[in-house]
Amino acid sequence: MSDKIRESFDKNPNKKAFIAFITAGxxxxxxxxxxxxxxxxxxxxxIEVGIPFSDPVAEGAVIQNANVxxxxxxxxxxxxxxxxxRVREKSDVTLCFMTYANxxxxxxxxxxxxxxxxxxxxxxxxxxxxxxxxxEMESISLKYGVKYISMVAPTSEDRVKMIAKEAKGFIYxxxxxGVTGVRDNISTDLSPIISHIREVTDVPCAIGxxxxxxxxxxxxxxxxxxxxxxxxxxxxVEKYGKDAGQYIYDYVKSMKEAVLQA
Amino acid sequence: MxxxxxxxxxxxxxxxxxxxxxxxKLEECYNEAKNDPSFQEELNFLLNEYAxxxxxxxxxxxxxxxxxxxxxxxxxxxxxxxxxxxxxxCIGQALLAKRMxxxxxxxxxxxxxxxxxxxxxxxxxxxxxxxxxGKEDTIRQALNVYRMExxxxxxxxxxxxxxxxxxxxxxxxxxxxxxxxxxxxxxxSVMGPHPFPTIVRDFQSVIxxxxxxxxxxxxxxxPAAVIACVGGGSNAIGAFYNFINDKGVELxxxxxxxxxxxxxxTAATIATGTMGIFHGMKSLFCQNEYGQIAPVYSISxxxxxxxxxxxxxxxxxxGRAQYVPITDDEAVEAFEYxxxxxxxxxxxxxxxxxxxxxxxxxxYSKDQSIIINVSGRGDKDVAAIARYRGVDLxx
Numbered sequence: 001m002s003d004k005i006r007e008s009f010d011k012n013p014n015k016k017a018f019i020a021f022i023t024a025g026x027x028x029x030x031x032x033x034x035x036x037x038x039x040x041x042x043x044x045x046x047i048e049v050g051i052p053f054s055d056p057v058a059e060g061a062v063i064q065n066a067n068v069x070x071x072x073x074x075x076x077x078x079x080x081x082x083x084x085x086r087v088r089e090k091s092d093v094t095l096c097f098m099t100y101a102n103x104x105x106x107x108x109x110x111x112x113x114x115x116x117x118x119x120x121x122x123x124x125x126x127x128x129x130x131x132x133x134x135x136e137m138e139s140i141s142l143k144y145g146v147k148y149i150s151m152v153a154p155t156s157e158d159r160v161k162m163i164a165k166e167a168k169g170f171i172y173x174x175x176x177x178g179v180t181g182v183r184d185n186i187s188t189d190l191s192p193i194i195s196h197i198r199e200v201t202d203v204p205c206a207i208g209x210x211x212x213x214x215x216x217x218x219x220x221x222x223x224x225x226x227x228x229x230x231x232x233x234x235x236x237v238e239k240y241g242k243d244a245g246q247y248i249y250d251y252v253k254s255m256k257e258a259v260l261q262a
Numbered sequence: 263m264x265x266x267x268x269x270x271x272x273x274x275x276x277x278x279x280x281x282x283x284x285x286x287k288l289e290e291c292y293n294e295a296k297n298d299p300s301f302q303e304e305l306n307f308l309l310n311e312y313a314x315x316x317x318x319x320x321x322x323x324x325x326x327x328x329x330x331x332x333x334x335x336x337x338x339x340x341x342x343x344x345x346x347x348x349x350x351x352c353i354g355q356a357l358l359a360k361r362m363x364x365x366x367x368x369x370x371x372x373x374x375x376x377x378x379x380x381x382x383x384x385x386x387x388x389x390x391x392x393x394x395x396g397k398e399d400t401i402r403q404a405l406n407v408y409r410m411e412x413x414x415x416x417x418x419x420x421x422x423x424x425x426x427x428x429x430x431x432x433x434x435x436x437x438x439x440x441x442x443x444x445x446x447x448x449x450x451s452v453m454g455p456h457p458f459p460t461i462v463r464d465f466q467s468v469i470x471x472x473x474x475x476x477x478x479x480x481x482x483x484x485p486a487a488v489i490a491c492v493g494g495g496s497n498a499i500g501a502f503y504n505f506i507n508d509k510g511v512e513l514x515x516x517x518x519x520x521x522x523x524x525x526x527x528t529a530a531t532i533a534t535g536t537m538g539i540f541h542g543m544k545s546l547f548c549q550n551e552y553g554q555i556a557p558v559y560s561i562s563x564x565x566x567x568x569x570x571x572x573x574x575x576x577x578x579x580x581g582r583a584q585y586v587p588i589t590d591d592e593a594v595e596a597f598e599y600x601x602x603x604x605x606x607x608x609x610x611x612x613x614x615x616x617x618x619x620x621x622x623x624x625x626y627s628k629d630q631s632i633i634i635n636v637s638g639r640g641d642k643d644v645a646a647i648a649r650y651r652g653v654d655l656x657x
Contacts, residue, residue, distance in 0.1 A: 054554040055423065055540065057432050058278050058439075064422060077552050101276055101539040106553030128276045128539070132265040153280040155442065163279075174280060178440030 004122045005147065005169040008045040008094040009204045009225055016221045017045035017170075018259040019206050020252055021098060021230030023066035024049050025075025027241045029083045035237070038249040040093035043256035046170075048125060048230070051080050051099035058100075058127035060181025062231040066238065077107050084119045096123040096149065096169075101137070109140040117144035123169040125149045131163050142168075152197065152205075153177075154188045164197040171197060173224060175209040181231045183210030191223050214258030221262035229255060267456020270579060272572035275455040277542045281435075284442045289457040291362050296464075301357065308353045309468065312386065313343045315350075317469070319476035319633070324603050325623075332486060332626035334619060337473050337501065337635045340608060346638030347469060347497045348379035352448060354465035356383040359446035366390040366445040370434040372399055372427035372493065373564035373611065374406025375638055376450030381415035383448075391415040394434040396426040399563045406642055424557040427493070427567045431541055451494025452571035455542030459571050466500025473633055474504045486626050487512035490635035491614040492585060493529070493565035495574045497637035502583060512584070515574060516614040518560030519587030529558035531570040532578050532585035540568075545575045561590040561650065564611040564638075588614040594650055596620055597640060609638030610647070 009017045020039045024032045032049075039047055052070035056063065084095065097116065104112050104126065116124070124146055129137060131150065138148040147169035152160055154177060164171060173193060175186045190207060197205055207220040208228030217227040236251060237244045266289075267273045275285060295301040309315045318341060322334040339347035352369075359367060367384045368391070371377030377393040384391035393410055397419040400407050410417050423429040431454075438447040452459045452466070470488070477485050488505055490498035492515035505511040520528035528534060528548075535546035538553055548556040548568040560566045577583035588596075593610055596617035601607045608616060612635070619634045626632065640647075648655035 055428065055432055057435050057541075060436075068422075071554065102547075102549070102553040102555075105537075105539050106549070106551075127278050128542070130275065130277060130279050130282050132275050132282070151279045153278070153282075155280055155283050157283060159279075159283060177280060177442070179436050 004094050005046065006204065009170070012045065012260060014260060014262060015225065016259050016262050017204070017206060017226035018043065018217065018252070018256040019046040019048060019208070019226055019228040020044040020233055021048040021050060021228065023052055023063060023070055023234055024080045024083060025052055025070030025073050026066040026234070026237055027069055028073045029075055029079050031242050033083050033086055034245050035248050036087050037091055038245045039252045040091045042249045042252035044093065044252050046094045046096060048096045048098045049080065049084065051077055051097055051103055053100040053103055056100060058179055060179040060231060062234050062238065063180050066234045077103055081115050081119065084121070088119055092120070095121050096125055097121055098125040101126050101129045104137065109137055113141045113144035113146050116146045121146055123147040123149045125172060127151065131159065152193060156193070160193055160196040161200050164201045164203070167201055167203045169203070170226070171203055171205045172228065173205050173207045175207050175211070175220065180209055182212040186210050186216065186220070194224050214254050217255050218258040218262045221259040227255070227259055267460060269573045269576035272543070272545050272575040273456055273459060274544050275542065276539045276544065277455040278439055280439045281442065285455055285457065287362065288358070291358055292457060292461050295358055295361055301361070305354055305357055309350065313349050313353065314341065315468065316472040317341050319473055319480065321480065322604050325600070328603060329620060329623035331623035331628070333628070333631040334623060335477065335485070335631055335633045336606070337469060337633055339469060339497065340606070340612070340636045340639035344375070344379045344382050345641065346375040346379065346609065347466060347500060348376045348450060349382065350468055350500070351450065351462050351465040351496060352379040352383045355446065355448045355461065356387050356389065359389070359448070360387060362446065364444055364446040366392070367448045368392045368394065368434055368437050368445055369448040369450055370427065370430035371395045371450065372430065372566055373562065373642065374399065374403040374410065375564060377410050377415070377417070378406055378413070380448050381410040381413035384415060385413045392437070393417045394420055394430040394437065396420050396424070396430050398425040399427065402563050402646060403642060426563065428555065451496040452499045452573060453494040453541060453543060453569060459543070459573055462496050463499045463503060463573060466496050467503040469497065469500035469635060470502060470504035473501065477631065477633060481631050484508050484511050485633045486630040487514055488633045488635070489514045489516065489615045489619050491516045491565060491611045491637060492570060492574060493518065493567045493611065494569070495571035497635055499571060499573055501633070501635035506582065513577065513582065514618060515583055515585040516588045516618045517585055518562055518565035518614060519589040520559045520561070522589055523587045527559040528587065529560040529566050529568065530587035531568065533587045535570070543572050545572045546570055561593065561646070562610045562614065564609070565614065586618055588617045592617040594647060597643070597647060606636070607640040607644070608636050609640045610643040612637045
């Protein structure tokens with residue numbers, strides 16, 4: 001079976017990927033469809049589509065507010081699936097879902113991942129489902145070829161290797177403590193974590209949380225295999241609303257170029 | 263394979279990777295402390311000398327006579343220092359936090375009782391303290407906000423979501439994920455990820471440990487029922503725990519029915535909730551068809567929570583405890599009834615338990631007894647009840 005996530009890294013000359021996040025349904029579901037296509041055109045290697053949740057406890061204010069706007073606009077899990085279906089008519093960009101355990105649990109694991117398979121969703125990122133709890137979801141997602149993306153944090157210490165050994169797709173390395181959101185500088189030295197991961201697996205590692213500037217993306221992709229950006233993109237949506245498309249395109253393009261120089 | 267901290271299928275550790283090692287360390291520290299006589303000695307010293315334990319089991323003669331059924335006993339957690347059962351857990355967790363080398367406590371609060379208790383222990387033990395409280399609750403319980411500040415805590419008004427207890431938990435969790443080095447999250451109920459439901463239950467189980475001895479002394483036999491209010495469920499599990507193996511003792515949790523379980527303005531999780539994963543645990547939650555957490559409502563800020571602790575969900579699923587909804591109206595009537603009948607002003611939370619006891623007392627014979635856990639005192643609620651009755655009262 002081909003590994004679409006892996007290919008999204010390997011296709012670039014330096015084998016490093018730029019991963020973009022967007023909250024689905026902010027400001028409305030039609031705009032999200034357009035933004036995803038724009039990000040794909042601008043060179044985003046993987047796009048994480050956030051299914052909005054009422055209580056996104058891993059998110060800082062920017063993405064939390066986007067969740068609120070998306071839910072107010074009537075976004076549901078079904079509407080996100082339907083939107084992705086329309087995206088798939090125009091693009092085969094690598095897609096992952098990022099959401100909270102309760103939404104997937106409530107939809108029904110089998111029903112959720114069967115739909116993911118139909119739409120060619122490559123992976124799922126669930127920040128409130130750690131290693132100890134993943135089996136109930138992963139045992140089902142894998143039946144449908146959807147990878148459960150493992151997260152590693154600055155506090156993971158002795159857990160890094162345990163997590164990395166079972167990781168599939170890519171490893172989401174959380175750059176710093178706390179919640180998502182733009183940070184002026186990322187002080188955690190992530191290279192020890194990356195080298196621990198490398199000892200046990202060749203699954204690519206991408207760093208997320210706090211990245212905004214191309215220079216940061218280049219540095220982070222330099223020590224790993226890629227950079228993940230969410231809040232900075234959502235901020236553009238917050239600022240420009242439905243008209244954010246071109247701004248997102250320009251931003252993603254500049255970030256992708258930076259990652260390619262890493 | 264199920265993870266740790268399960269009560270049947272409920273519980274678990276559904277939390278970000280960032281906090282996992284911290285939870286593991288907390289569990290290890292707790293397991294050590296539990297078996298360390300010096301920890302137990304310090305805990306008991308503070309519970310007895312500082313909090314004023316054991317709390318009384320009071321025979322409510324007038325209520326008994328008036329209701330005309332079972333003998334009514336009140337477990338007087340309202341007489342605990344700071345006016346509620348919350349301090350039992352806070353003393354325990356603060357000692358654990360110190361043992362782990364932490365210098366700062368954070369906590370969520372609904373009615374403000376847990377915030378006050380946390381701020382109190384922080385003051386006592388010389389720890390920094392920050393409380394997260396929904397903005398809506400800071401208005402409903404303004405006096406408790408000032409009380410916490412008086413005790414040296416910083417109170418953060420949470421302005422996201424419904425601006426109540428659920429949102430306060432969200433923000434406290436976020437704060438903790440950003441700062442674990444020096445900070446312990448002193449969770450106030452038997453909820454959240456393992457090991458919290460177990461730790462908090464153990465610290466609160468002192469209620470039933472005492473009550474069981476007290477009722478046997480007074481009555482020579484076990485009670486017919488133990489009744490307690492349930493939001494997250496800490497006072498209820500504390501009141502139930504040492505009676506769980508006494509199969510003949512009915513355990514009854516009273517949920518906040520709000521304006522009725524057939525309206526959206528309710529917080530009765532067992533009555534209206536469904537299985538879900540939220541706030542670190544698999545349990546029952548009030549939520550919509552997609553799993554979006556519902557904006558719940560109750561007159562009681564302390565019960566205004568869309569979930570319930572996993573051990574309660576379990577006790578409900580196996581039929582060992584039953585859970586009943588009590589409306590705002592019923593709770594307010596019970597609040598007033600106990601005030602004028604026994605001269606005890608109960609917390610509006612506890613009034614939910616009193617209301618149910620009033621309904622069922624007659625069902626039992628005069629040689630049977632019921633224990634109502636009066637989880638807190640109602641001074642904090644007086645202004646809100648006055649407003650509920652249309653009296654324009656300013657604190």
